[in-house]
Amino acid sequence: MTVIKDTLLQFLFALMPSVVYSIYYRNLTVNYSRSFIIVICSLCLILSMTFASSAQAGLIFDIRYVIMFFGILFGGLTTGWILLVEFMIYRLYIGGTGVIDAIIILVVTFPLSVMLASVYQRTRHRLWIVFTAGISFSFIPLTLLYITKPDYIMNHLLFNILAIPVQNSLGIWLLITLFNKSVTDKELSLKYIQNEKAEAVNHVAASLAHEVRNPLTTVLGFLQLMKSGTFSPEKMNRFLEISMEEIRRTEQILSEYLSISKPAASLQQRLELISQMQAVVEVMTSYANMNNVALHVRCPQTPIFISGSTAELKQLLVNFIKNAIEASKDVTKGTVEISIREEPPHVVIQIEDNGIGMTEEQLNRLGSIYYSTKMNGTGLGLTFSYQAIRAMNGSVSVSSEPLSGTTFLIRLPIAEGVKG
DSSP states (O other): EEEEEHHHHHHHHHHHHHEEEHHHHOOSSSSOOOOHHHHHHHHHHHHHHHTTTTEEEEEESHHHHHHHHHHHHHHHHHHHHHOOOOOOHHHHHHHHHHHHHHHHHHHHHHHHHHHHHHHHHSSSOOOHHHHHHHHHHHHHHHHHHHHHHHHHHHHHHIIIIIHHHHHHHHHHHHHHHHHHHHHHHHHHHHHHHHHHHHHHHHHHHHHHHHHHHHHHHEEEEEOOOHHOSOOOOHHHHHHHHHHHHHHHHHHHHHHHHHHHHSSOOOOOOEEEEEHHHHEEEEHHHHHHHHHHHHEEEEEEOOOEEEEHHHHHHHHHHHHHHHHHHHTTTTSSEEEEEEEEEEEEEEEEEEEEEESOOOOHHHHHTTTTTOSSSSSSSHHHHHHHHHHHHHHHTTTTEEEOTTTTTTEEEEEEEEEEOOOO
């Protein structure tokens, strides 16, 4: 029973990098870094050696070789050298009769780890490399110990031929398989989020081209009138004022469009929600007009402050409003109603449309990664939005019926401090 308990504990340490990665990078817009690999591998190495399996005092067995190989594979050779030095120092500190054996084993397994990691990066048969690493890291220590301490091997034969190979072989396979899966999913998520964002920007850009053309046409008309020179100075000044006002309006529209198209930033700061919503609506109104959808907004007169990232807040609002517009474009008198109200300690953003609606099955899957109700959708737009809302300690609820429209309620905590 003790052997099973110790082996399961070592499995826990072996899976820590994958578990911590999934938690830490869940809401971040970047993938793992070498620093993360160094820190998590160092922690796992210390913990596994501190709570190692042992059948005889002074001889400890842990998942050090698994962590070494993983660190070299995902963190590079520099990470491997750091872990090697850490192991040497800590193993000497622990002491015992197996210190010399442990150092000799590592002298053999470390270059083997470097070689296998190099082959792993170049081959398509990666499962065989992982299998080879697990078997090698199990039988190299046992072979050396059989040469130097045959009595120990024979006295604890069951422990050595079962616990150690299972611990290393299964541990390395689980760790690398799960971590690879998490990293691949994250890369796909980041890629599709950027694609979804680019698609939204492209649609908005098309509508903005139409929207910007109107004030430019006005300015051009007044300039042509002024060029004729047939008007009084008062009229000319009035033409100039109108032209400058139209140019400022054009500049404002373009500025808001550019702010939405900037890459998302994870910096959390104090934001004024009403002005952010107005900026997004200013841009999305032209997109709604292009799709023959009426866009109505009701906001309080007093400022409301929340904590979050400006870019992420704008992007998630664009995602929800864009989806609502597209759901309403094929119905008669398509309408999207947006309202903001305070329900302390939260502010509620309600986005309601009278579009095609969703079935109960679609509602249950909404926000799941890669799921979309649109034929050409990636499903990552709402996934990103849900994650961004959770990062701001908010929540989302949705109600919908087929052909009866959809209502999203986004609840965000009101930031502490005096309003205004």
